[in-house]
Every structure is written in C-alpha cells, then in structure tokens.
Amino acid sequence: MIVRNLEQAAEAGRKIVSPDGNWDSTRLLLKEDGMGFSFHITTIFAGADFDMHYQNHLESVYCISGEGEVESREDGAVYPIMPGTLYVLDQHDRHTLRAKSEMKMACVFNPPLHGTEVHNSEGAYELEAEPIQQTT
Structure with a gap:
C-alpha cells in the first residue's frame, strides 16, 4: 500500500514548478511506484x-x-472548466489551457511520468526523464 500526503510530498521534492511560471505540480504517484x-x-x-x-x-x-477553459487547437472548440469538470486528452490533442482564476487540477498520465518533467518547446513531456531525487 502506498499512502502519501500532498504537503509532505511537496516538501519531499515531488513538487515541480514550471520554468514559465504558469503552473506547479506535486507528483503523488510516479513511474517508480509501479502503478x-x-x-x-x-x-x-x-x-x-x-x-x-x-x-x-x-x-x-x-x-x-x-475556473478557466481548454481550447482544442484541432477544431477551435472551447470548453469551460469549473469544479467538477473532467477533460481527457485521449488523442494526443493539441490544446490551449487558460486560467481565469487559480485552478487546482487532479491529473493522471499514461504512461506515467518519472517526476522531473516540464513542457518542452512543443508543449509535451519527454517520454524518458530523470526520476525525482527524493529527500527523506
């Protein structure tokens, strides 16, 4: 069984901050967890x-x-995001995310991330990245 606390995970080095200042992400489960x-x-x-x-x-x-919105760059459709909204990028969808206010999101990635990923120049995560070096 794996049990983790969000604040403790962030303090243990699992919180990644985007270089452009758009987001931060605390990675509670990673590839090394085997899920x-x-x-x-x-x-x-x-x-x-x-x-x-x-x-x-x-x-x-x-x-x-x-609250915010996600726009499909494939067809221009814009979808509002608010508490309770789920969106799924099941076709490797090109998209634009806009935050009207600070948004807290629960995100699941398949295949799993290693932990240190930030967006590359195309807005993607590399398939193979360095694992997070955990602190105790």
Whole structure:
C-alpha cells in the first residue's frame, strides 16, 4: 500500500514548478511506484494561457477548484472548466489551457511520468526523464 500526503510530498521534492511560471505540480504517484500511471495535483495560476501537445502521453484532468477553459487547437472548440469538470486528452490533442482564476487540477498520465518533467518547446513531456531525487 502506498499512502502519501500532498504537503509532505511537496516538501519531499515531488513538487515541480514550471520554468514559465504558469503552473506547479506535486507528483503523488510516479513511474517508480509501479502503478502504470502517474497522479498529480497541479495548480494552474490565474492568467496562465499556454499551448500543450502531449505527444508521448495521454492525460485526464479533473478540476477541483477555480475556473478557466481548454481550447482544442484541432477544431477551435472551447470548453469551460469549473469544479467538477473532467477533460481527457485521449488523442494526443493539441490544446490551449487558460486560467481565469487559480485552478487546482487532479491529473493522471499514461504512461506515467518519472517526476522531473516540464513542457518542452512543443508543449509535451519527454517520454524518458530523470526520476525525482527524493529527500527523506
């Protein structure tokens, strides 16, 4: 059994901050945990507006708090995001995420992330990254 606390995980080095300042993500489950997916609690900061294209991963995102929108760059459809909304990037969808207010999101990635990933120039995570070096 794996039991983790969000605050303790962040303090143990599992919190990653995006270089561009759009988000931070505490990675509660990673590849090394052997579950076949990773699970993160991600904060998207108010005013963030950025493009992503997860070429190597599928992702599901559940909004816990805050409001924003996700736009499909394939067809231009815009979907509001508010608490209780789930969106699933099941086709490696090119998308733009916009935060009207700070949003807390629960995110699942398949295949699982190693832990240190941040978006590359195409808005994707690399398939193979360095594992987080855990502190005790």
